[in-house]
Amino acid sequence: MLDKLERRLGRYAIPNLTLWLIGGYIIGYILYFASLSSGANFIAMMTLEPARIIYHFEIWRLITWVMIPPSYSIFWGLIMMLFYYQLGRVLEQTWGTFRFNVYIFSGILFTVIGAFLLYGVARILYPGQNISNIGTFFSTSYINMSIFLAFAVLYGDMQVYLYFVIPIKMRWLAIVYAGLTLYELLATDWGGRVAIIASLLNFFIFFLSNRKKKWSANPTFGQRGFGKGAGNKTPWSGFHYQGQDPFSGGQRQPSDNSDRGRFGSQNPGSASRSRGPISRHKCAVCGRTEITNPELEFRFCSKCNGNYEYCQDHLFNHKHVI
Numbered sequence: 001m002l003d004k005l006e007r008r009l010g011r012y013a014i015p016n017l018t019l020w021l022i023g024g025y026i027i028g029y030i031l032y033f034a035s036l037s038s039g040a041n042f043i044a045m046m047t048l049e050p051a052r053i054i055y056h057f058e059i060w061r062l063i064t065w066v067m068i069p070p071s072y073s074i075f076w077g078l079i080m081m082l083f084y085y086q087l088g089r090v091l092e093q094t095w096g097t098f099r100f101n102v103y104i105f106s107g108i109l110f111t112v113i114g115a116f117l118l119y120g121v122a123r124i125l126y127p128g129q130n131i132s133n134i135g136t137f138f139s140t141s142y143i144n145m146s147i148f149l150a151f152a153v154l155y156g157d158m159q160v161y162l163y164f165v166i167p168i169k170m171r172w173l174a175i176v177y178a179g180l181t182l183y184e185l186l187a188t189d190w191g192g193r194v195a196i197i198a199s200l201l202n203f204f205i206f207f208l209s210n211r212k213k214k215w216s217a218n219p220t221f222g223q224r225g226f227g228k229g230a231g232n233k234t235p236w237s238g239f240h241y242q243g244q245d246p247f248s249g250g251q252r253q254p255s256d257n258s259d260r261g262r263f264g265s266q267n268p269g270s271a272s273r274s275r276g277p278i279s280r281h282k283c284a285v286c287g288r289t290e291i292t293n294p295e296l297e298f299r300f301c302s303k304c305n306g307n308y309e310y311c312q313d314h315l316f317n318h319k320h321v322i
Contacts, residue, residue: 114198
């Protein structure tokens with residue numbers, strides 16, 4: 001289904017969506033500190049309040065709640081934004097821009113739907129009462145959690161340094177956070193439960209619907225530095241892995257055919273000389289195509305000099321063509 005949607009709507013996908021989300025957080029921080037200095041509560045005017053949207057036509061709340069930072073600490077806010085920028089960048093490279101857009105926007109949409117459902121149920125259960133402050137339950141915290149969980153599923157063996165000191169693999173960190181979220185789900189009231197379930201629904205739907213799909217990520221990571229050289233670390237976590245750097249790996253091929261050659265593949269010599277269907281994707285290492293192996297994902301490498309395409313098994317461990 002997503003493949004069909006991508007062919008139709010892929011050109012409308014927003015590249016570097018994580019940067020736009022971070023830009024929204026920056027606006028939220030500016031408005032928060034402006035509220036402290038001026039006394040005007042700008043943040044209260046940004047929350048996801050169904051009653052204000054329905055009865056006062058404050059439509060902007062459908063968008064502005066996404067700009068409210070999960071934390072008002074500048075220090076932890078900067079760390080959070082840098083960390084999730086890195087995670088979002090890898091997920092976009094792994095899934096492609098369109099699928100990453102669908103993942104993020106579906107999380108936002110489910111959260112909005114959850115807020116209105118909670119408001120509707122509250123109006124039915126408590127008729128005549130003023131149902132307000134629903135927006136206090138809903139924020140982007142659990143949407144960020146869905147990004148983290150998705151990354152941990154794909155790159156579970158990647159190691160980070162928690163609080164700059166404690167080395168821990170993403171898999172175990174995700175299990176800890178999932179356990180804390182489950183505890184919060186059981187301990188909080190129904191408003192909090194709806195917010196948690198709605199915000200994480202995109203994670204469960206996406207991975208259940210793609211449980212048989214093989215992504216190009218190699219889940220076995222060893223010892224190598226983050227980024228371009230060994231030894232570099234993020235401000236709060238150091239990433240170590242084996243093979244191609246997932247933070248600078250190949251880009252997913254475009255979904256339409258406008259960027260491909262007339263005969264399908266852009267790889268030199270990739271046009272089939274044999275009779276039968278002509279492949280549009282061919283791995284430059286093993287020669288497998290989407291015809292011989294339809295279960296494979298193919299992507300172009302952004303580091304190779306030329307249009308070289310690789311299958312998911314060789315995207316992160318091939319020798320770059322300079």
